[in-house]
Amino acid sequence: MTPTAPARRTGGRSARVRAAVHRAFTELLTERGYGNFAVGDVAERAGVADSSVYRRWGRLDALLMDVLVDRLNTDWPVPDTGGLAGDLREFALNVARGVNGPDALTVLRTVIALLDVEGGEEVRRLFLSQRTGQIEAMLDRARARGERTPEVGDVVDVVMAPMYFRYVFSAGPVDDAYVRKLLERLGVVVF
Amino acid sequence: MTPTAPARRTGGRSARVRAAVHRAFTELLTERGYGNFAVGDVAERAGVADSSVYRRWGRLDALLMDVLVDRLNTDWPVPDTGGLAGDLREFALNVARGVNGPDALTVLRTVIALLDVEGGEEVRRLFLSQRTGQIEAMLDRARARGERTPEVGDVVDVVMAPMYFRYVFSAGPVDDAYVRKLLERLGVVVF
Numbered sequence: 001m002t003p004t005a006p007a008r009r010t011g012g013r014s015a016r017v018r019a020a021v022h023r024a025f026t027e028l029l030t031e032r033g034y035g036n037f038a039v040g041d042v043a044e045r046a047g048v049a050d051s052s053v054y055r056r057w058g059r060l061d062a063l064l065m066d067v068l069v070d071r072l073n074t075d076w077p078v079p080d081t082g083g084l085a086g087d088l089r090e091f092a093l094n095v096a097r098g099v100n101g102p103d104a105l106t107v108l109r110t111v112i113a114l115l116d117v118e119g120g121e122e123v124r125r126l127f128l129s130q131r132t133g134q135i136e137a138m139l140d141r142a143r144a145r146g147e148r149t150p151e152v153g154d155v156v157d158v159v160m161a162p163m164y165f166r167y168v169f170s171a172g173p174v175d176d177a178y179v180r181k182l183l184e185r186l187g188v189v190v191f
Numbered sequence: 192m193t194p195t196a197p198a199r200r201t202g203g204r205s206a207r208v209r210a211a212v213h214r215a216f217t218e219l220l221t222e223r224g225y226g227n228f229a230v231g232d233v234a235e236r237a238g239v240a241d242s243s244v245y246r247r248w249g250r251l252d253a254l255l256m257d258v259l260v261d262r263l264n265t266d267w268p269v270p271d272t273g274g275l276a277g278d279l280r281e282f283a284l285n286v287a288r289g290v291n292g293p294d295a296l297t298v299l300r301t302v303i304a305l306l307d308v309e310g311g312e313e314v315r316r317l318f319l320s321q322r323t324g325q326i327e328a329m330l331d332r333a334r335a336r337g338e339r340t341p342e343v344g345d346v347v348d349v350v351m352a353p354m355y356f357r358y359v360f361s362a363g364p365v366d367d368a369y370v371r372k373l374l375e376r377l378g379v380v381v382f
Binding site for chain 1: 224225226227250251252300301303304306315318319344347348349351352353355356357359360361362363373376
């Protein structure tokens with residue numbers, strides 16, 4: 001129940017159509033790749049009329065952006081383990097879990113492709129501000145505890161960027177050992 | 192003359208068609224975004240028959256992969272400045288110049304989207320092996336000179352990944368000052 005509960009609160013049938021269309025879109029994206037299916041295919045898979053998809057989203061890229069904004073807006077608690085090392089480790093492992101899995105990687109890669117087109121700028125800013133906001137929250141708490149803290153840009157460069165590079169280019173596993181190595185490079189002792 | 196010369200050597204009219212189709216594809220990609228144009232649009236823009244595009248490439252994603260493989264195979268000399276710091280600095284600035292520019296960013300983002308589909312695996316491996324091969328060559332020379340050298344994975348994590356992250360998500364400028372900061376973090380003194 002949890003994943004659909006917030007959407008249902010904002011309106012019965014319309015929310016169910018949205019969830020079904022999102023799911024159908026993500027499935028087709030994973031199966032065929034972007035550019036190899038049309039709005040009509042999404043409608044058919046979702047079991048709704050073409051016209052309801054066209055009316056609400058119009059083009060496929062608008063639908064993709066809606067799927068992504070939905071994912072980004074899903075509540076994702078900032079870890080609070082009592083120490084910066086533990087917080088950053090949890091955070092990085094959450095990112096790893098969030099981006100892992102075949103459909104998540106397909107969505108991420110497709111989103112990157114569409115950052116240039118209509119709606120892409122909003123998604124790009126939302127993505128960056130969400131991630132840096134979460135990192136800032138952990139760093140602020142660490143500073144308040146009197147811990148030595150890196151800058152947010154250092155966390156992005158040293159921890160986030162290599163994780164995303166590995167994912168996007170399938171350049172190696174993003175696992176506990178890799179996260180540990182990145183955090184050690186940042187100068188945050190984890191274990 | 193330089194950019195088309197190697198293609199011309201491998202065969203007159205066919206090579207000219209290929210160059211025109213590649214150019215038309217890249218223009219449409221930048222103008223409209225992937226998924227918002229068809230093979231027929233590329234043929235029209237390139238001034239060739241639809242059938243010659245279909246016969247040679249079939250689907251749009253095969254054409255995109257061909258454009259990318261062409262770019263990756265373009266000769267790109269590994270810097271040889273006599274010292275690792277200078278080599279890595281030149282290399283990073285070359286990457287910056289190569290990926291900079293609006294059409295290059297669009298191509299990169301689109302390629303990332305299509306890494307999942309047919310042909311994507313070849314491009315992904317070509318991209319990674321080309322980059323790591325170039326880095327290995329610089330590190331090998333540095334080792335032979337008796338310089339203290341990082342591992343290739345460290346160069347990827349600390350220098351390459353943050354540059355690509357900044358590009359792909361337009362998260363900040365990738366300029367001389369940024370490259371210097373990344374190389375200092377790697378422990379290679381540049382200036």
